[in-house]
Amino acid sequence: MTFKDKIKFVRQNMKKNRMRIFMTVLATAMASAFLIVLASVGFGLHDTLLKDIMEQDTINEISIYGYENEAEYREINDQDISYFETLDNVRSVTRRNYLAQAIHYQINGFELSNEYSESQFVHFPSEQKAGMTLAEGDYPSKANEVVVGYHFVDQLLPTGLDPEEVYDEQGNRNAGTLFTEDIIGQTLSFEIEKYDEDDNVETKAFEVVVVGVTEEPSREWAVDTTIYMSELFQQEIEAFTEARNGNPYAFEVTDQEAERTYEIVKIYTHSLQQVEDLTTHLSEENYYAYSVANEIRQINMLFSIAKAGLIFIGTIAVLIASIGIFNTMTMAVTERAPDIGIMKAIGANPKTIKQIFLLESTYIGMIGALIGTAISYLISFAVNLGIPLILEAVFDDQLPEGLKFSSIPWSLVAIAITICLVVTIISGSRPAKKATQIDVLKAMRRDI
């Protein structure tokens, strides 16, 4: 008997009791939909979290916090930077230091206190290689040229303005409090301090020119008000303070602190896989290395466990539905016993009879799983559309953009259909075996 004929035969048989088959398929579809929707929550939240991480600029980035072996702990120095640059798959090694003073910037009648911004000394060539891009302007070519963060201008306030006068009652900036001129070419003035052992302060005025503005950060909530200074300018400040990074307390600096070290060191690779490999390698070399790969690995592990748990709970629903399939198939075998007897009498092989009944239970499972999958997609769509609206209405709060409560990847559909098929085949196997054991003579006498 060909497979096509078996399918035809199964479909003919199923038409004999449409209502019972419909109810069994419905139960299977509901169970399958329950499994998929339940697990889709795990997949949805996992996707959202991963997407959130991936959207960060830090995906191919490894942060190095220091070096420690059994003998010592130290910060990253120039030797380490040179070593990192020799490693395979390293695209760039950026190194930054904070200006070690609270600075009050003046710019054309406006001011910015260090409270709202930070000043960093950066190595611009490596930053460019790492992917730092400018929204406007150029990178510094002279010592007294700087790049400012995208939101730097927003933090400028007219000199001497009472902070309470900045915003109106609706929370909008009052007219005249915004710096409306082109920031490029503007001169920032500020003073650097230096203390001696008797706490006497000496100050020196510096001026830098803004030549560039960085790109807006990819994450909506991120605010970049940093002033990026070149290493050449760093040397000018250090020449005055006589200590690294403009530290005003040169007399307190130890020999070890006098060595050039870096507070923010980041290694950039070409891919996430290289990040993983390099992080492992650097950790083995006693560097404190951290990357998103570590976070992703932990998140993946956590969500894999959660998803497996949800699929397991969903499988219980499928197992309950399989009782219905078992019942339906047992009744089908009993009802069709005379027909099976006739078929066996004229030469149907027991294997063929078994295959027909197994195919029927599989067919029920497959239709149920497919309908369940379609229902799941509808529910998933409704959940993603409705739940944010409900939550926003109830909690009066904006949910993060791109938040997905439910996601149904093909792998989940494949898992659900496989579970459905395996369970339905198992539940149909006993009735199918019973069909092969039907006694021809009893069946033809209608004794079964």
Next chain:
Amino acid sequence: MITVKNLSHHFEMGKKGQKTILPVLHDINFSVEAGEVVAIIGRSGSGKSTLLNLISGFIRPVSGQIIINHTEVSTFTEAQFADFRLDQLGFIFQNFQLIPSMTAYQNVELPLILKGMPEKDRQALTKQTLARVGLGQFHNHYPSELSGGQQQRVSIARALVLNPPLILADEPTGSLDSETEASLLDFIKQLNQELGITFLIITHDKEVAKIGNRTIELQDGKLIEGGQLS
């Protein structure tokens, strides 16, 4: 075509531990040549139906040998016998044994489907066979829409469709009136003469038995006439 040697059979009756043996057939020996129409007659309980069921493979003999078309079938597994039945045997039953949810066409087509024949070939063969038994106009009729004689013709068409060398008939006229019975017996004779099909017919009716070239008579499970081995 058929050789039965030293065939004995009994049924075990009752519950486990309290079983009694009910002997049915004792040391049966006979043979049927190809192209013969042989009638097995006997009273009710003589063992003739059991003999046919043993030859058909529906039950297994306790002892003895059954050889059909040079193949010893008494040692076959259920699956082997099923394949053998499909290839070598046709069946005509007293109660026709048609599948009620299938049309005349589908009932006749069933052995061809089991054989795995392509649909196109099946169509031609099924139509041809139904036409041969005079039911060319009844393709789409269900068994319940046909008379007893017509149902038996569908049953014959189903037995014939794979062109088996041997047809086993169990009381083929048992459910028919005398007029239809005569017509059916004529048709069996015609098939035997035209196609050379061997028929082994079980009947209690001596008039029906006259259709045969030879008669084998059973009484209380023993063969009392026609038991020669070739």
